[in-house]
Amino acid sequence: MNDEIVIRAMKEADLEEALRLWKISFNAGFSINFDTEEVLVKYLNRNPELSSVACTKGGKIVGALMCGHDGRRGSIYHIAVYDEYKNKGIGRRMEQRSLVELKKVGITSGFLFININNPGSEEFWNSIGWTVIPEIKYLYKEF
Numbered sequence: 116m117n118d119e120i121v122i123r124a125m126k127e128a129d130l131e132e133a134l135r136l137w138k139i140s141f142n143a144g145f146s147i148n149f150d151t152e153e154v155l156v157k158y159l160n161r162n163p164e165l166s167s168v169a170c171t172k173g174g175k176i177v178g179a180l181m182c183g184h185d186g187r188r189g190s191i192y193h194i195a196v197y198d199e200y201k202n203k204g205i206g207r208r209m210e211q212r213s214l215v216e217l218k219k220v221g222i223t224s225g226f227l228f229i230n231i232n233n234p235g236s237e238e239f240w241n242s243i244g245w246t247v248i249p250e251i252k253y254l255y256k257e258f
């Protein structure tokens with residue numbers, strides 16, 4: 116099945132499908148009030164080519180990941196793959212594609228955060244080379 120999945124850049128037209136996937140995939144860490152289509156269109160336009168989707172040959176989106184940078188470090192958000200496509204290397208392939216695109220614009224390191232209420236997420240990221248930095252706490256403020 117893996118060979119039938121194409122990994123490519125996420126486009127604005129993919130966002131409706133990506134949002135559908137994210138809404139059902141996360142126990143925590145995804146807010147439909149914050150991550151509206153309007154916000155995500157701006158993010159894609161600010162970070163062209165960096166976010167990735169996984170599609171069947173028929174064009175159905177089965178995986179999605181947001182990726183961007185701030186000019187200094189890369190960031191990844193909201194990786195998800197539909198249940199029936201999990202454990203086939205699709206998450207890894209989307210991450211690899213986005214990191215290749217980050218390198219093209221000169222970004223060679225990055226951060227991401229996980230919500231501990233999403234089971235398996237830390238194990239997944241560890242498996243593909245991301246490590247927890249124990250001395251760092253992630254802070255948040257709305258303004």
Ligand SMILES: CC(C)(COP(=O)(O)OP(=O)(O)OC[C@H]1O[C@@H](n2cnc3c(N)ncnc32)[C@H](O)[C@@H]1OP(=O)(O)O)[C@@H](O)C(=O)NCCC(=O)NCCS
Nearest residue numbers: 194195196201202203204205206207233235236238239242
């Ligand atoms: C996390 C997620 C995106 C992984 O996608 P995936 O396509 O199934 O992952 P891959 O098949 O590319 O797996 C890559 C590696 O991670 C490991 N892995 C994947 N899911 C895992 C899990 N739940 N527990 C432990 N290891 C896991 C795989 O075994 C593989 O390691 P290996 O190459 O050493 O065998 C998918 O499980 C998902 O959509 N989860 C729900 C949403 C979520 O929690 N996202 C993370 C938010 S931070």
